Amino acid sequence: MTADAATGSAGWRSIDGTMADWAARADGSPLLAFIDSCLRGIGQVCFMNNPVTGLAILVAMFVAEAWLGFAGALGLVVSTLSAILIGMDRGAIRAGLFGFNGILVGAGLSLFLQPDWDVLVMVWIVVGAFFSTVLHGALASVFIGAWKVPPFTLAFNFITLIFLIGALNFANGRVGGLVAPADAQVTRGEVSNTLRAATDAASANNIEGVLNAILRGISQLFFANSVVSGIIIILGLAVCSRIAAVFALVGSTVGMLTGLALGANGVAIYNGLWGFNSFDAALAVGGVFFVLTWRSGLLAVACAVLAALLFGAIASLFTPWGLPALTLPFVFATLAFVLLKDASTELEPVAVEDITTPENHLSRKRAEPGVESQPVAAA
């Protein structure tokens, strides 16, 4: 909130992009710097190194459910603190790179463990958030060191899945009803892709169904199932990058359409489950890891399709344990496309250490003297 007030008075320019001026000012106070690091950590789930974006997302989580917002904030604070205690790179901490896994661990465990506001569940969130920081540090060392790509939210996925699958057999595991092991089987004959809010709800194969699928598809990245939260998140993204906000909507739409084309369960599509991996994947490829061109824009759409295919595959793969696919589909799809950076001569990759915002990547490229004689295509 301090961050919001401070930047609000300084006009639009001061909250656009990565807010470097504000970060420098926040560094004057350890508490402000910590809060700024945490808020940037929320934004980093969507590659937005911007505390206002992070704050908007946190608000969206609280709007959906107070326990969700609290659990996410708990994981966020613990994972960021852990990074400081272990002695991780200060620049990475300040950019929120040790917060984005933690908030997802907290939010994810709050959804799949029961009951809400349980002290033991909070303990597991603290433990999981700590280990997410350790694992992210390890994975980043391998991924960036050897392959020049980040591990995205892999640490959150591994830590959350490790806890949930073990919890099946722990007296204190607290797994809730959403984790329901079952036999994998050929169910395609019984699947209907009619959009609807619940199995027994009326058909929503119209503009209402489509809007729900797309906007809940935005909010589901943060384990919120809410149209309003989806709108707040899109606005939050737009503060940092309009291109990112557009690709988020495009990606969620592509995920929905892929689910419809495959004939996936319409209740899942309506509730946004086919959108959240695709939205983050499209956003990453369309401007963040590649300078936005027609080619990278089309690849962003293709990446959203692959993320949706992977969502169907991983959900099916996890059936015997009743585990959620989380954001593994986003991680694998995005890795596949981002790793093309050295394979294709037609793409213009942005090195991990040079990433700011899609808009800034475009303007930096225009400023390069004579690298290319043709004007740069932007979507």
Added chain:
Amino acid sequence: MTADAATGSAGWRSIDGTMADWAARADGSPLLAFIDSCLRGIGQVCFMNNPVTGLAILVAMFVAEAWLGFAGALGLVVSTLSAILIGMDRGAIRAGLFGFNGILVGAGLSLFLQPDWDVLVMVWIVVGAFFSTVLHGALASVFIGAWKVPPFTLAFNFITLIFLIGALNFANGRVGGLVAPADAQVTRGEVSNTLRAATDAASANNIEGVLNAILRGISQLFFANSVVSGIIIILGLAVCSRIAAVFALVGSTVGMLTGLALGANGVAIYNGLWGFNSFDAALAVGGVFFVLTWRSGLLAVACAVLAALLFGAIASLFTPWGLPALTLPFVFATLAFVLLKDASTELEPVAVEDITTPENHLSRKRAEPGVESQPVAAA
């Protein structure tokens, strides 16, 4: 066919090895170059950068089943075209390195999806072939960049499995009866390794059973279950490399023997399922990735055994989803042995960028002045 006619008139030498002269001539016409790239892509499934070998394999697929040949060709063309559109390295495309995953995706989906000649199945093949090119580009970047080994057919395996496992729950998934989820259980008491064509067929524990196991073991790499196809493929391999053809037969034989020794299902052995991974693995180690010596020849046999062990393991691992092991056993076994290149001082590895044919590796080595005073052992 153009390729075949052109080279046929130029005599034996012109179709042996990698046919560099022909490739240079084909480059004169974009269409010829594209066809040549595609045919080399078929041969590259067995590391044969030779369009005549590729053509022979395609014929073998059509001989087994026209739909199989068509589906494979569709995947092949789409994956090669995709590589051109994305802007992949032209030399790699011309060597067929963006075709071998595509033909396997097409062939594999044609077998495991139903019905034959279905338009929707063709759509899924096009989608899968496109993503196999993206994924292969990404994997090649990681594997060759960081470890100096290729990812083999990993992209085909991942894309096909991703599609098949999701399809269990897609109304438009089109999975056929060969994908049958079941509980893993200890079945060893009921398993008979008597060679026979089907569960209710007569025993074939004789020369007929053995020949079927070995030759169908060759054809099964391309999802063909046919003795005639196996013979055509062996002849096609021999056009490019006699050493490769011999190791293909040795590998398929070793796979069969490993299955018999373990007491695996005799129907599966008879139909070549224990041969195809082992044949490609033996071929890779025995002359392609290591200069052929007695030691690398013995390791090729050991690699074929490991591929067979992995086939049994992965088939069992995939039981709960009813998925096929595809060529994952070949990939993992071959990786294990090829990665020994820097671990052993007694082996003579061939760097990925220097691979041509086993015969050429041997003659290059003989031409090296004084690296070794002893004559080189060849199998």
Added chain:
Amino acid sequence: MTADAATGSAGWRSIDGTMADWAARADGSPLLAFIDSCLRGIGQVCFMNNPVTGLAILVAMFVAEAWLGFAGALGLVVSTLSAILIGMDRGAIRAGLFGFNGILVGAGLSLFLQPDWDVLVMVWIVVGAFFSTVLHGALASVFIGAWKVPPFTLAFNFITLIFLIGALNFANGRVGGLVAPADAQVTRGEVSNTLRAATDAASANNIEGVLNAILRGISQLFFANSVVSGIIIILGLAVCSRIAAVFALVGSTVGMLTGLALGANGVAIYNGLWGFNSFDAALAVGGVFFVLTWRSGLLAVACAVLAALLFGAIASLFTPWGLPALTLPFVFATLAFVLLKDASTELEPVAVEDITTPENHLSRKRAEPGVESQPVAAA
């Protein structure tokens, strides 16, 4: 035994640490060198490059069960011989780095295959031990080459699991009753974490239960379920490193406590199943891969917790096939923490090629002129 006698007469100093003097003397006789390599291979399961430690562990295995000791020794000899035949690096062989996977393959298969002293089981041990050497060579090339960390016991885990899972469907697979596939399900309501020797045994929630859990937790790393074996192993570790012996006990205790906190099955905890991964993980982080400081000591405890969490997760993951978690939890937990070496500026990592003993790492650091002005904290 020769090794023991020779060093016994030379006084305490001669058997402490890595026994470099003895190794040089053993090199005079090929047989002695081979035996020394094998014994060091046993110690290397716990990062102890010391033949007396190895001999103590072998004795502990024979004390628990003669067949266990024999099977382990068989795997050890075969894997070490295989490394010589393939032409692996001689220094690595002499340090026991091609023995530690082999002894575990032999011991593991002796436990999970039936009956004891069966000739066919011995054949599978020979085959598995050979492949463990190939796979370790390959993995070490990738892990050390690209990431500067060793693959730990990954080769043992992969080879043993590959064999066990395939064996479910092999007439000659010889899987015993400990491999029992079952449906994963939410069993937490029926789980009791009361410490006891067996499901129908009396409660042992006292010093006896705790001692059993901790000491059996030591011996279970070598598939021995015995308090006496646990004590012998601790003494054997202390010969090479007192710090390692202390962290072994700390790690096993932390594993037990984590199991109790999660509410895991008390019979499993009593029999040491929650201890063995945690003990090896704590030992690795607390002095071997990081110079021992307060910070690395605390991280060693955290690593033991993660190993325990992973044990619960992997055991649950493997339920559908009835497979054991083996030492995969140790491998993944230790990798996560060891990979922090470049991520944290507060830790003092020891490069893989410089590893000797925790004590030696501390004294080397003290000998460095002026790197740090403050005295070094040691546990």
